Amino acid sequence: MSIALRFLGGAREVGRSCIELELGESGRILLDSGINLGSGDRNPIEPFGKVDALLLTHAHLDHSGYSPEIVKSHDCPLFSLPPTRDLSELLLLDLLSLTPKEERTFTHEDVMYLRKKEKLVSYEIPFTLRNAEIIFFDAGHVLGSAMIYIKFNGKRILYTGDINLTNTRTVRGAQLDLPAVDYLIIESTYGGNSDVHPSRKKVERKFVMDIEKVIESGGKVLVPVFALGRAQEVLLTLIDHMDSGVLQKVPIFVDGMIKEVNKIYTIHWFWLRPELRNKIRALRKSPFDHPYVDEVRDRREIVDINEPYIVVTTSGMLQGGPVLDYLKYIGTDRRNLIYLTGYQVKGTLGRELLDGKRDITLPRTGETVHIEADVKFADFSAHADQVNLLRFISSIKDLKEIFLVHGEEEKMIDLEKKIDERGLTVYRPSLGELVRL
Ligand SMILES: [Zn+2]
Numbered sequence: 001m002s003i004a005l006r007f008l009g010g011a012r013e014v015g016r017s018c019i020e021l022e023l024g025e026s027g028r029i030l031l032d033s034g035i036n037l038g039s040g041d042r043n044p045i046e047p048f049g050k051v052d053a054l055l056l057t058h059a060h061l062d063h064s065g066y067s068p069e070i071v072k073s074h075d076c077p078l079f080s081l082p083p084t085r086d087l088s089e090l091l092l093l094d095l096l097s098l099t100p101k102e103e104r105t106f107t108h109e110d111v112m113y114l115r116k117k118e119k120l121v122s123y124e125i126p127f128t129l130r131n132a133e134i135i136f137f138d139a140g141h142v143l144g145s146a147m148i149y150i151k152f153n154g155k156r157i158l159y160t161g162d163i164n165l166t167n168t169r170t171v172r173g174a175q176l177d178l179p180a181v182d183y184l185i186i187e188s189t190y191g192g193n194s195d196v197h198p199s200r201k202k203v204e205r206k207f208v209m210d211i212e213k214v215i216e217s218g219g220k221v222l223v224p225v226f227a228l229g230r231a232q233e234v235l236l237t238l239i240d241h242m243d244s245g246v247l248q249k250v251p252i253f254v255d256g257m258i259k260e261v262n263k264i265y266t267i268h269w270f271w272l273r274p275e276l277r278n279k280i281r282a283l284r285k286s287p288f289d290h291p292y293v294d295e296v297r298d299r300r301e302i303v304d305i306n307e308p309y310i311v312v313t314t315s316g317m318l319q320g321g322p323v324l325d326y327l328k329y330i331g332t333d334r335r336n337l338i339y340l341t342g343y344q345v346k347g348t349l350g351r352e353l354l355d356g357k358r359d360i361t362l363p364r365t366g367e368t369v370h371i372e373a374d375v376k377f378a379d380f381s382a383h384a385d386q387v388n389l390l391r392f393i394s395s396i397k398d399l400k401e402i403f404l405v406h407g408e409e410e411k412m413i414d415l416e417k418k419i420d421e422r423g424l425t426v427y428r429p430s431l432g433e434l435v436r437l
């Protein structure tokens with residue numbers, strides 16, 4: 001009985017990650033079911049038959065955004081780590097609220113139905129599904145993120161989802177003591193030759209120093225972040241540097257879904273890196289509770305403040321959310337600073353700013369804004385860079401073939417060459433491509 005892999009999304013693109021695994025006659029499982037957040041088709045290709053189970057690596061919408069539609073139409077169970085369930089529910093409800101009524105493809109009830117179909121799993125605990133052995137391993141990307149190992153009929157597959165090998169403030173780097181694998185499906189977001197992440201320490205230092213300079217001269221700082229993962233890293237960085245006296249104590253206003261995600265990070269403390277876990281247990285409070293951190297209740301009051309402050313808000317790529325309101329005020333004053341902190345997908349406003357465009361059109365309202373504030377980028381990445389992707393590949397025993405997913409094509413080509421030089425077989429599957437193992 002052979003295995004057929006179909007790449008339903010995330011093939012030569014970042015977004016709508018979705019891989020179909022046909023296990024001979026035993027059944028069909030999906031690995032992730034995400035949507036596209038930038039330009040291009042929103043949804044993955046529909047599966048080629050009845051789906052028996054959906055397995056989620058983590059809660060980011062490019063991996064989970066299409067799960068309500070899949071679970072509803074196939075009435076299948078949904079497997080993930082406990083934090084992923086809570087986080088993806090939050091992100092899906094937020095997505096729903098931001099989608100105009102006529103464009104919605106799922107309902108509030110569909111999101112609630114996921115709860116009924118959920119099967120919670122843990123790292124490193126094997127279970128059997130449709131005659132396959134499945135194990136989730138820690139991917140080190142965000143809270144609850146996992147790589148998925150599948151063994152069926154003697155063939156072993158590992159799908160990385162999004163991975164990060166280095167420790168961050170909230171989670172430990174990905175596990176490297178993995179079982180031997182024949183086929184590896186690996187993300188390649190930062191697989192390009194020029195993709196070298198500086199150490200987190202360096203990134204944090206520059207980030208804090210740049211902000212300090214702007215505050216010193218009376219300016220304000222706008223930090224657009226992804227609500228899940230990046231927001232928590234940025235907040236803990238700011239809090240820590242204020243506590244140690246490196247950064248001046250000014251108000252940090254938190255707006256958007258970040259507050260809710262912070263709560264889930266605190267509730268699910270068990271899955272955080274041990275240092276943070278122990279701190280939460282010892283202090284018996286959220287690590288995001290701090291005298292200088294304030295939740296925004298009325299946005300108009302904030303923009304009227306004449307003193308320096310920092311706003312940490314969504315969305316990270318500026319394609320919607322409260323950040324657009326702040327952009328109109330903070331972005332139009334040359335004393336201020338906009339600090340982008342994450343990957344900016346092609347076709348998003350964040351990418352335009354990063355590429356130097358200053359006359360921008362706000363999504364939805366169509367308003368035009370001229371950006372006078374300085375724009376900087378901090379590489380707080382939660383993805384492995386090229387060196388680390390290669391290090392991860394080298395750590396895997398018995399590897400026969402590698403499939404690159406979740407990357408822009410130029411970056412994949414760079415990574416493909418590097419893997420090829422090491423004498424390993426590597427492919428860049430195209431959208432909808434079928435591969436028999
Ligand atoms: Zn992710």
Ligand SMILES: [Zn+2]
Pocket residue numbers: 017060062063162406
């Ligand atoms: Zn992703």
